[in-house]
Amino acid sequence: xxxxxxxxxxxxxxxxxxxxxxxxxxxxxxxxxxxxxxxxxxxxxxxxxxxxxxxxxxxxxxxxxxxxxxxxxxxxxxxxxxxxxxxxxxxxxxxxxxxxxxxxxxxxxxxxxxxxxxxxxxxxxxxxxxxxxxxxxxxxxxxxxxxxxxxxxxxxxxxxxxxxxxxxxxxxxxxxxxxxxxxxxxxxxxxxxxxxxxxxxxxxxxxxxxxxxxxxxxxxxxxxxxxxxxxxxxxxxxxxxxxxxxxxxxxxxxxxxxxxxxxxxxxxxxxxxxxxxxxxxxxxxxxxxxxxxxxxxxxxxxxxxxxxxxxxxxxxxxxxxxxxxxxxxxxxxxxxxxxxxxxxxxxxxxxxxxxxxxxxxxxxxxxxxxxxxxxxxxxxxxxxxxxxxxxxxxxxxxxxxxxxxxxxxxxxxxxxxxxxxxxxxxxxxxxxxxxxxxxxxxxxxxxxxxxxxxxxxxxxxxxxxxxxxxxxxxxxxxxxxxxxxxxxxxxxxxxxxxxxxxxxxxxxxxxxxxxxxxxxxxxxxxxxxxxxxxxxxxxxxxxxxxxxxxxxxxxxxxxxxxxxxxxxxxxxxxxxxxxxxxxxxxxxxxxxxxxxxxxxxxxxxxxxxxxxxx
Amino acid sequence: xxxxxxxxxxxxxxxxxxxxxxxxxxxxxxxxxxxxxxxxxxxxxxxxxxxxxxxxxxxxxxxxxxxxxxxxxxxxxxxxxxxxxxxxxxxxxxxxxxxxxxxxxxxxxxxxxxxxxxxxxxxx
Numbered sequence: 189x190x191x192x193x194x195x196x197x198x199x200x201x202x203x204x205x206x207x208x209x210x211x212x213x214x215x216x217x218x219x220x221x222x223x224x225x226x227x228x229x230x231x232x233x234x235x236x237x238x239x240x241x242x243x244x245x246x247x248x249x250x251x252x253x254x255x256x257x258x259x260x261x262x263x264x265x266x267x268x269x270x271x272x273x274x275x276x277x278x279x280x281x282x283x284x285x286x287x288x289x290x291x292x293x294x295x296x297x298x299x300x301x302x303x304x305x306x307x308x309x310x311x312x313x314x315x316x317x318x319x320x321x322x323x324x325x326x327x328x329x330x331x332x333x334x335x336x337x338x339x340x341x342x343x344x345x346x347x348x349x350x351x352x353x354x355x356x357x358x359x360x361x362x363x364x365x366x367x368x369x370x371x372x373x374x375x376x377x378x379x380x381x382x383x384x385x386x387x388x389x390x391x392x393x394x395x396x397x398x399x400x401x402x403x404x405x406x407x408x409x410x411x412x413x414x415x416x417x418x419x420x421x422x423x424x425x426x427x428x429x430x431x432x433x434x435x436x437x438x439x440x441x442x443x444x445x446x447x448x449x450x451x452x453x454x455x456x457x458x459x460x461x462x463x464x465x466x467x468x469x470x471x472x473x474x475x476x477x478x479x480x481x482x483x484x485x486x487x488x489x490x491x492x493x494x495x496x497x498x499x500x501x502x503x504x505x506x507x508x509x510x511x512x513x514x515x516x517x518x519x520x521x522x523x524x525x526x527x528x529x530x531x532x533x534x535x536x537x538x539x540x541x542x543x544x545x546x547x548x549x550x551x552x553x554x555x556x557x558x559x560x561x562x563x564x565x566x567x568x569x570x571x572x573x574x575x576x577x578x579x580x581x582x583x584x585x586x587x588x589x590x591x592x593x594x595x596x597x598x599x600x601x602x603x604x605x606x607x608x609x610x611x612x613x614x615x616x617x618x619x620x621x622x623x624x625x626x627x628x629x630x631x632x633x634x635x636x637x638x639x640x641x642x643x644x645x646x647x648x649x650x651x652x653x654x655x656x657x658x659x660x661x662x663x664x665x666x667x668x669x670x671x672x673x674x675x676x677x678x679x680x681x682x683x684x685x686x687x688x689x690x691x692x693x694x695x696x697x698x699x700x701x702x703x704x705x706x707x708x709x710x711x712x713x714x715x716x717x718x719x720x721x722x723x724x725x726x727x728x729x730x731x732x733x734x735x736x737x738x739x740x741x742x743x744x745x746x747x748x749x750x751x752x753x754x755x756x757x758x759x760x761x762x763x764x765x766x767x768x769x770x771x772x773x774x775x776x777x778x779x780x781x782x783x784x785x786x787x788x789x790x791x792x793x794x795x796x797x798x799x800x801x802x
Numbered sequence: 803x804x805x806x807x808x809x810x811x812x813x814x815x816x817x818x819x820x821x822x823x824x825x826x827x828x829x830x831x832x833x834x835x836x837x838x839x840x841x842x843x844x845x846x847x848x849x850x851x852x853x854x855x856x857x858x859x860x861x862x863x864x865x866x867x868x869x870x871x872x873x874x875x876x877x878x879x880x881x882x883x884x885x886x887x888x889x890x891x892x893x894x895x896x897x898x899x900x901x902x903x904x905x906x907x908x909x910x911x912x913x914x915x916x917x918x919x920x921x922x923x924x925x926x
Contacts, residue, residue, distance in 0.1 A: 542923060581846035583810070602847060604807050610916070617915045620835065622807045624917040630815035630926050632910075632919040634823060637810055637850065 204289045208301045211235055215269055219309030227281050227304050229274045234301040236294045237270040238263050245484040247272070248496045250293050250300075254286025257493040260317075261486070262308055271308055275493050280304070317488045319455050322448050324434070324469030327457065331394070331464035337440050341503060343387035344412055358419050364409040365510060373430045374409065376512045384410045384507070391438075391464075391507075398466065403432035407507035415444070415479070417499040423449055423478035425522045426467075428515035431508040434468030442502035445485040448475045458487050461502075473519035541651035544726075548741060548757035549649045550608050556744055556754055557611025561591040570784050571644055572597050574674045574791065582639035587628050587663060588646030592616025595623075601640075606631065628659045633666045636794075641666065641673035645787070648677040648759050651739070656759070657769050664775045667794040672779065675770075676787045680735045680760040689786030695732035715753070728755060735760050761788045803917050805859040806891040809851045811917065813903035813910070816925050822903055824855035825910070827862045831898035841884045844891070845877055856890070863894050 211234035212223050221232065236242040244261050251258050251272060256279035262271040274280035288302040321327075332340065344361065360367075364383045365374040384407055392399070392406050399405040409431070413421070426435050439459045448455045448471070459465055467477070487497045514525040553560065571594060578584060580600035589595060589605025590612045596603070596619070604622040607613050616623045626632050628646055641663045650656045663673045682689040729740040741755035766788045770778050773792075780791040813822035853873035860869035868886040877883060901910040901917055910919050 581843050583847070583850050585810075600843075602806060604810065606919075608920070610918075613916050614914065622804055624803065624807065624811065624919050626919040627921070630921055632812055632815055632822075633810045634812050634852070635814075639850070 200289070204299075204301055208234055208303060211269060211301060212303055215305075215309075218267070219264075221271075221309045222306050224304040224306045227277055227284070228306060229277060229280045230305045230308055231272040231274065231280060231283060232303050232305045233270050233272065233287075233293075234303060235268060235298070236300050237267045239266050239268045240295045242270065242293060244486045245482070245496050246293055248486055248494055249484075250287060250291045251283050252495065253291075254283045256280065256282030256286065258283070259493050260308075261494060264309070271305070273308065317456060317494070319453075321457065322450065322455060322471040322475045324467065325448070325457065325471035325475075326398075326466040326468075327459060328464040328466070329460050330462055331438065332391070332440075332462050334462070336390070337462055339387060340438075340505065341440060343385050344503075344505075347382060347385060358416075358421065359414040361412040361414075362410070363412075364407070367409070367411050367430075372424075372427045374510060376510050384408065388505070388507070395436075402434055402468065404509035407436070407509050409508045409510060411506045411508075413504045413506065415442075415499075415502045415504070417442075417501065418481055418483045420479040420481035423447065423476040425473070425476050426508065428473060428517060428523045429511055429513070429525045432511050433517075434466050434472050436507040437465040437467070438505040438507070439463050439465065440503040440505065442500035443485070443487070443497060444479055444499060444502055445487060446477055446479055448477050450475045458485075470519065473517045474522060476522070541655055544651045544757050545649065548755055552744065552754040552756050553609040554611050556746065557609055557615070559747055560744070561612060561615045564591055564593055567594055567597055568644070568676075568784065570782075570789070571642060571674065571676070574642065575601070575603075575640075578640050583637070584640040584642065585631075585633060585638045585666060587631060587641060587643040587659070589613075589616060589621075589623060592619060592621040592623060594642060594644065595621040629655060629662060631662045631666055635665050636668045636671075638666045639668060639671050641671070642675075643673070644676040645678060647675065648761065649757060651757060651759065653769070657772055660769055660773050660776075664773050664792075664794055667776075669794050669796060671794045672791060673776075673793075674789065674791050675766065676784070676789050677761045677766055678758055679783065679786050679788045680738055680762055682734050682786045684783055691786045692732060692734070726757070729758070738762065763788065766790050803896045803912055803915055804892055805856075805863065805894055805896070806847070806851070807917075808859055808896075808901075809855045809891075811901065811919065813901075813906070813908060813919075815921060816903060816906055816908060819903060819905045822905060824852065824858050824904070826902035826904055827859060827896075827899065828902070829862055829896050829899040831896075832863070833895045833897055835893055835895050837888075837892050839885055839888045841881055841888075844884045844888050847891075848873075848877065848887070851891075856887070860890055863890060865890055 212232075215221050215232055215234070223232075233247065242263070244263055247261060247270065248258060257275040258272050258279070259275045260273035262273075264270060272283065274283055284302050284304065287300055289299055291300045292298065293300050362380060363385060365376070365379055367374055388410070439461055441461060443458060443460050446457050446459050446465070448457060483499055485497050485499060486494055489495050515523055516525065517523055520526040575584065575594060575598045578598065578601050582601045584601050584603050586592075586594050586603065586605040589607050590609070592605050592615065594603070595605045595616060605616060606624050606626045608625065608627055610625060613623045613625055624632070628643070643659070643663060647656045647659045650659060660675070663675070667673060682692045726739055726741050727737045729735060729742045731743060739757075739759050742758050744754045744756055746752045746754070767778060767781050767790060770776060770790055770792050775796045776792040776794050778790060778792050782789050808825070808827060811825055813819055813825060816822065857869055857871055860866055865886070869890065874880065874883070895915060896912055897915045899912045901912065902908070908925070910917055912918070
């Protein structure tokens with residue numbers, strides 16, 4: 189029995205050693221950190237990290253049980269290992285012997301393997317505790333006494349006339365003005381019956397040395413937040429236009445760690461119980477602040493080591509003063525006043541149209557060019573017929589030629605194509621076609637020089653009626669008098685005379701009644717919700733179903749293994765909408781309009797020379 | 803870019819530009835593509851072309867002696883000139899080079915045979 193146990197111990201140690209070597213090899217190749225045979229203050233936790241569910245808190249708790257002090261923790265995103273820096277060699281040895289092959293902090297209680305290493309990986313970055321505080325951020329510890337804390341809490345609790353509400357993760361109470369969470373603002377015309385409690389009055393004289401440089405000296409709005417342990421508040425900036433500078437926050441009943449973020453920069457700030465936080469200038473305007481929803485915080489001790497601290501119920505008193513006007517701070521990034529300002533000469537719609545087309549048309553076509561091109565090979569018969577109707581030696585311009593599939597249709601004409609997408613143009617160029625890159629709103633072609641124009645499935649990508657009209661005007665401009673153009677756009681209506689368009693007919697699952705369009709929509713909605721990185725501003729169409737809206741994003745799924753979904757913007761046309769646009773171009777007359785497989789189509793002819801460019 | 807395409811391109815879309823034609827062509831790399839000579843095609847296409855840009859292109863393409871500065875009144879019987887025009891307009895493919903706006907100096911690069919005539923939002 190005794191021998192068996194010994195054997196088991198030896199086997200266990202062998203297994204640990206083997207695993208440790210494998211993990212060390214990974215760390216060496218990942219971040220060039222080498223093991224050390226002699227003890228150092230640097231410890232690698234080899235088989236547990238952020239990627240398999242380890243938290244900084246549980247690691248520190250495990251380390252604390254060994255009696256060794258830790259000064260720094262380096263958790264690396266997406267890695268199954270992490271690092272500790274101990275306060276001294278002695279601490280390091282305590283943690284090592286106490287945790288290696290002992291501590292069950294791994295997944296499902298698996299044991300952790302440790303090794304001394306020569307240094308921390310360079311990518312571990314600087315500890316978030318040793319960074320300077322954001323400019324304008326001040327924490328005044330012991331700002332109120334225990335007795336004053338009790339008085340404040342009592343006066344708030346006793347006041348029955350304030351506005352109360354419960355948010356998803358915390359209980360709130362407002363004085364002076366209600367903070368409206370829908371708009372993240374206040375209504376200055378609707379003061380609450382109860383103003384900021386007079387019991388808070390003793391606080392302001394204590395701030396006189398600071399408030400001489402502030403926008404205000406006494407607040408007119410107070411929001412009380414009650415956080416139960418485990419509750420937090422997402423990173424936010426107090427709406428610039430709502431409140432003046434600074435924002436004050438008094439922490440009562442519990443310490444907490446607040447995270448400040450600006451771009452990549454992140455600073456953690458400990459807010460001790462009974463301390464006052466002052467956020468002014470850059471800290472008020474340009475940094476977000478938030479509290480992670482956790483039960484335990486990692487905090488630095490007075491001796492410079494890190495420890496964990498259990499949160500209690502915490503009450504924060506946020507004192508602010510209403511701005512009653514626009515903010516003109518020097519930090520426009522998070523400034524609602526400055527971000528919402530629209531240049532006078534640009535209408536909001538046109539402004540959005542440009543960025544929408546850039547993101548959801550141009551960038552998408554560039555990314556899907558090759559796959560898209562593979563799916564666009566056979567010319568639509570009625571388009572080919574139009575091209576064949578030109579006399580030999582005619583010059584025909586294809587506006588939005590894509591991969592150039594129409595440029596070779598009629599060998600007796602000079603066909604030239606243009607498009608926005610470099611990727612698609614390259615396909616046409618390889619086939620020896622004449623192509624150049626431009627936008628369909630400014631076609632770089634001589635006026636009245638072209639015999640014919642086609643623009644197939646192009647102007648439905650333009651995000652305003654003005655821009656769609658401008659595209660038609662450009663075609664009219666380059667046509668010679670007597671020249672003809674054919675324009676195809678996608679129709680909202682994908683059914684004619686009770687017959688589905690080719691687009692709908694390809695939805696085999698629905699046609700065979702294995703599913704419904706509604707179910708497909710639901711499924712897609714769910715898929716989209718899994719992609720939080722997308723900020724989807726428009727309704728997303730479900731492919732091969734009827735359109736529900738005119739301005740939609742249409743998904744394009746790549747064929748590769750990733751099956752990435754790209755969203756293309758379309759304005760699908762109502763019946764007669766295209767004809768009405770053509771009627772607004774005085775130099776042309778409508779010759780024919782028809783419906784072809786889910787598309788609205790027009791042919792128009794130039795009757796006069798355009799007088800001026802629009 | 804074939805020199806027949808070049809004949810239609812202008813920079814007039816740039817704000818403040820009146821004509822923007824002919825664009826100043828620079829060729830740094832070209833390729834010769836042999837295509838079937840169709841005299842009728844060239845002859846009937848000529849009225850749609852701007853002769854000054856045809857002549858200008860010939861100079862840049864080092865074919866100045868082949869093309870007269872002034873467009874001949876009749877060309878139907880001048881098969882030799884038609885052949886030379888065919889070569890100039892359809893057989894020279896500009897792979898790398900640039901087009902320059904004659905009024906503003908704005909450069910439009912030609913890369914892999916494709917002129918990039920895209921303008922920035924603030925240029926139009």
